Amino acid sequence: GQSLEQPSEVTAVEGAIVQINCTYQTSGFYGLSWYQQHDGGAPTFLSYNALDGLEETGRFSSFLSRSDSYGYLLLQELQMKDSASYFCAVRDKNNAGNMLTFGGGTRLMVKP
Amino acid sequence: DAGVTQSPTHLIKTRGQQVTLRCSPKSGHDTVSWYQQALGQGPQFIFQYYEEEERQRGNFPDRFSGHQFPNYSSELNVNALLLGDSALYLCASSSLLAAYEQYFGPGTRLTVT
Numbered sequence: 609g610q611s612l613e614q615p616s617e618v619t620a621v622e623g624a625i626v627q628i629n630c631t632y633q634t635s636g637f638y639g640l641s642w643y644q645q646h647d648g649g650a651p652t653f654l655s656y657n658a659l660d661g662l663e664e665t666g667r668f669s670s671f672l673s674r675s676d677s678y679g680y681l682l683l684q685e686l687q688m689k690d691s692a693s694y695f696c697a698v699r700d701k702n703n704a705g706n707m708l709t710f711g712g713g714t715r716l717m718v719k720p
Numbered sequence: 721d722a723g724v725t726q727s728p729t730h731l732i733k734t735r736g737q738q739v740t741l742r743c744s745p746k747s748g749h750d751t752v753s754w755y756q757q758a759l760g761q762g763p764q765f766i767f768q769y770y771e772e773e774e775r776q777r778g779n780f781p782d783r784f785s786g787h788q789f790p791n792y793s794s795e796l797n798v799n800a801l802l803l804g805d806s807a808l809y810l811c812a813s814s815s816l817l818a819a820y821e822q823y824f825g826p827g828t829r830l831t832v833t
Contacts, residue, residue: 641820650724650810650824651763658820695762699820707753707776708812708822710762 610634612696612711619717620686628681628714630696638699640672640679641708646692654681654694683716691718722747724813724825732831733801741796741828745813751775752794753822754786755810763810769794770816798830806832 612632620626630640639658643651655663657672657679669682683690693715697708725744733739745752751770755763765778769788788794792813798805808829812822 639820643824650826651812652824653821656820697762707765707768707778708763709765710755713760713762 610698610709612698612709614694614696614711614714616712617715617717619719621719622686622688624686625682625684626686626716628683628694628696628716630679630681630711632677632679632696632698632711634677634698634709637674640670641697641699642668642670642681643695643697643710644692645695645713651695686718688718688720691716724811724823726809726811726825726828728828729826730829730831732833735801735803735832737801737832738797738799739801739830741798741809741811741830742793743796743811743813743825744793745811746823749813749815749823750792751814751816751819752788752792753812753814754794754796755812755824756780757808757810757827759807766796801832803832806830 614630641656642654644654645651655670662671667684672679693713695710695713697710724746727742753768754766757763766780767777768775772788783799785797808827810827811825814822
């Protein structure tokens with residue numbers, strides 16, 4: 609099976625940089641995705657890493673190290689609207705379909 | 721372009737009853753997955769449908785069943801409801817070529833009393 613670990617809560621101030629880590633255990637691996645979910649809302653796709661290295665999309669970047677089974681989401685120039693839950697998710701090679709296994713989520717609180 | 725839509729938004733049922741939830745995928749997507757999300761937790765995969773067949777199933781009992789129609793829309797049925805089935809039920813659609821990027825609907829909040 610698969611398991612993912614991420615911190616339950618992170619607090620940061622507006623304008624700062626925050627890193628949300630994710631470690632995973634899986635017997636096969638396609639890639640690591642990140643999703644954002646505001647309270648009462650649906651998860652929305654942020655980024656995907658299939659290969660090692662950094663992927664940058666605006667203020668958000670995501671990193672993957674396959675050898676370390678580790679990834680992180682980096683949020684820069686934090687804004688109040690970034691307060692949300694962030695989930696890492698893996699799609700592994702043992703699955704015939706598009707099944708995603710999600711971590712428990714990290715609740716980010718951005719303070720003024 | 722309409723995204724993923726789900727109905728109903730909220731639902732209250734009594735233990736032992738049956739419920740049907742509905743989902744229309746994003747235009748151009750042929751694969752629909754269903755997830756259960758308990759409060760404060762990550763979504764848990766229930767099953768996935770492609771070409772009207774259940775392609776993959778998570779660790780959920782047979783009380784959970786589904787269907788996909790020729791227009792790619794899908795239904796999730798839950799029989800013999802338990803209090804523990806109270807959760808947010810999310811539908812996600814994707815294409816096989818971009819399986820890592822799933823588009824989620826707003827969800828159906830099911831409360832079992």
